[in-house]
Amino acid sequence: MTAPLAIDVEGLTKRFGPRTVVDGIALKVPAREVWGFLGPNGSGKTTTIRMLCGLLRPDAGRGTCLGLDIVNEAEAIKLQVGYMTQRFSFYEDLTVEENLSFVARLYGLPKRRRTVEETLERVGLAGRRAQLAGSLSGGWKQRLALAACMMHTPKLLLLDEPTAGVDPQARREFWEQIHALARDGVTVLVSTHYMDEAERCDRIAYIAYGKLLATGTVAEVIAGARLSTWVATGPGRDDVARTLAGVPGIGTAVFGPSLHVSSPDAEALRRAIQPVLGNPRLAWREAAPSLEDVFIHLISGAPRP
Amino acid sequence: MLAALGRVIAVTLKELIQLRRDRLTFGMILGIPVMQLVIFGYAINADPKRLPTALLSRDPGQIERNIVGALERSGYFRIVAEVSGQREAERLVATGEVAFVVTIPDGFTRDLLKGERPRLLIEADATDPAATSNAVAALAQLPRSALLHDLPDLVQAPPFEVLVHRRYNPEGLTAYNIVPGLLGVILTMTMILMTSLAVTRETERGTMENLLAMPVKPAEVMLGKVLPYVAIGYVQVAVVLVAARLLFQVPMLGSLGLLTLALLAFLLANLAVGLTFSTVARNQLQAMQMTFFFFLPSMLLSGFMFPFRGMPDWAQAIGEVLPLTHFLRIVRGILLKGNGLPEIWPEVWPLLAFAGVAWTVAILRYRRTLD
Incomplete structure (x- = not known):
């Protein structure tokens, strides 16, 4: 028997005027998994997440969240889904405690005071309960937002770039919390721009220009791209980057002192770098492609609208 | 100096662009003066005419017709109802359906001809003194205007008194x-x-x-x-x-x-x-x-x-x-x-x-x- 799907949608499409922002996306997320949702800015991640939790009505496509229809049962979905918006959207002129209390009332949580109290303790906000939410730093705002959308113990968490603008320490703690939640049976879909966060996910989905380009574990996505990658290290990397920039089918990316050059066509790649292989200011080696190399390749290959 | 001018122009242009984007604000900037012009120019009139008036006449006849005619000729009064009792007159004033009740008492014509200077009672709804004050002022001309044609002899000494009763606000306090x-x-x-x-x-x-x-x-x-x-x-x-x-x-x-x-x-x-x-x-x-x-x-x-x-x-x-x-x-x-x-x-x-x-x-x- 296959695991039940927490998210099961197909053909999901959203248009804003003449622009198709999300174009026929199919997503099957098994319960209890942590999925990373990746893609460049404006690729349709936020729009997809909003359609999943009933904030936007899809123009085409259908599907379910936690077995509930995303179009007709949006109200029931809201009770079981926690959605953390990209921009902090709690009340800046309410205190931490007042915000949590407000959310607890809206969900009609029993033993509201105790729930709020426990939430404050668990996320370490007890000492800041009387502080206005607007005066919190980015990391604390993120904790508050996560705590607020977790209070009604949702079965599915939709997190829209929760770690944007948050320091590495807070990000690490955040991910520990996500994995703890997943162990407790919560399904998580989290959009991010960070590669290290993608690698913390059970599976990733990569979307660009509204189209889903790849899904699977990080290893599967990398293998699926069938890329060959060469790494050149040395002071001459910028010259080479400029030389190879215009070559079709070849993606380049600078990582610190190194230049990654990738292509799905190993032969073409070898021919392209042949002239510069002898450059004395560079050391060349063939390497396994990284997730980022794969993403650069996916974007460059994606049909632009 | 020239550089400062350039920066001023930069800010001005930016403001204009933003103003143009905000259609509603732009509309209001034009709409509000137009609205004010229309309202102040065409709608507002501090000297209301043809105010609805009820007639309670206990003395029908030629004199009654003369008084009604004079009231309407003044431009301020328009008889919209003829009532038979005080109670109905009260109701019309209370609901605001009429601004005035003109009461011609019993035996008005008889007393008038005897030279006993009968009283014509006019009740005015004075809740809004401004609305009725001009009409009330115009009543001073009523006896003359009512009788000039038919009984010119009586016009010299005012033949009847007009008793104005300012209801609800006798002192006319704004x-x-x-x-x-x-x-x-x-x-x-x-x-x-x-x-x-x-x-x-x-x-x-x-x-x-x-x-x-x-x-x-x-x-x-x-x-x-x-x-x-x-x-x-x-x-x-x-x-x-x-x-x-x-x-x-x-x-x-x-x-x-x-x-x-x-x-x-x-x-x-x-x-x-x-x-x-x-x-x-x-x-x-x-x-x-x-x-x-x-x-x-x-x-x-x-x-x-x-x-x-x-x-x-x-x-x-x-x-x-x-x-x-x-x-x-x-x-x-x-x-x-x-x-x-x-x-x-x-x-x-x-x-x-x-x-x-x-x-x-x-x-x-x-x-x-x-x-």
Whole structure:
């Protein structure tokens, strides 16, 4: 028997005027998994997440969240889904405690005071309960937002770039919390721009220009791209980057002192770098492609609208 | 110097671009002066003519016809009803259907011809002294004008007396009219502004997205949003009424309980207007501009600042739609005339109808999604 799907949608499409922002996306997320949702800015991640939790009505496509229809049962979905918006959207002129209390009332949580109290303790906000939410730093705002959308113990968490603008320490703690939640049976879909966060996910989905380009574990996505990658290290990397920039089918990316050059066509790649292989200011080696190399390749290959 | 000019031009251009993008603001900048021109130029008339008048005649005949003719010739009076008893005359004045009742007493013609200088009684609704003062002043010419043609001999010494009885406000104090009216004006301003800002603020600050993602229904949000303002509205009412009583000695003849109930209908109507604006406005500035756009005609066309009956029909028609118009009649009626529910009902149901329509529009327009 296959695991039940927490998210099961197909053909999901959203248009804003003449622009198709999300174009026929199919997503099957098994319960209890942590999925990373990746893609460049404006690729349709936020729009997809909003359609999943009933904030936007899809123009085409259908599907379910936690077995509930995303179009007709949006109200029931809201009770079981926690959605953390990209921009902090709690009340800046309410205190931490007042915000949590407000959310607890809206969900009609029993033993509201105790729930709020426990939430404050668990996320370490007890000492800041009387502080206005607007005066919190980015990391604390993120904790508050996560705590607020977790209070009604949702079965599915939709997190829209929760770690944007948050320091590495807070990000690490955040991910520990996500994995703890997943162990407790919560399904998580989290959009991010960070590669290290993608690698913390059970599976990733990569979307660009509204189209889903790849899904699977990080290893599967990398293998699926069938890329060959060469790494050149040395002071001459910028010259080479400029030389190879215009070559079709070849993606380049600078990582610190190194230049990654990738292509799905190993032969073409070898021919392209042949002239510069002898450059004395560079050391060349063939390497396994990284997730980022794969993403650069996916974007460059994606049909632009 | 030239560089400074360049920077000034840069800022100016940026402002112009932003102004052009904000269509609503741009519209208001043009719309408000046009509205003011139309209202002040065409609608407002501080010297209302052809005021509705009831005739209570106990002495029909030629003299009666002469008096009626003279009244209508003066331009200020228009006989709209002929009543047979004092009770019906009372009702017409109380509901505001007529501004005057002209009573020709029994034996008027006989006494007139005997030279006994009978009295013609004219009761004026003086709740709004400005509306009736010119008409009352014109009455001085009435005896002469009524009899000049048929009985020129009698015209030399005034053949009859005109007794003017200023009802509800015998001293013609403007405060009696303005202070209760202010109640409506203040409530219109605060209720619409506060609610339109309350919802627009959620949109502007991005908290609306969160609110929509949580299991709370639109009607629940709206009701929760307006309830505090209903309470604030009643506090304002209490403050104004206490001031009206203590500082201006405004009479309070009717039931304050009835006023409290009628207020609810008025508050609901205004709150719904505010909510509707908040579903249209994209930011708090726009919400304020829309409030002003509604407030201006409310103030000018409702009978608060200028006599309602002085306005042309089209302006009166607009005025009849505005909640403030009806509320002014209710509050003046209850406080100054001691009206009860039967007399104010003709003004209450339009308020309820307005509130019903406005709430429907507000609820239908309220966004359930971010589409």
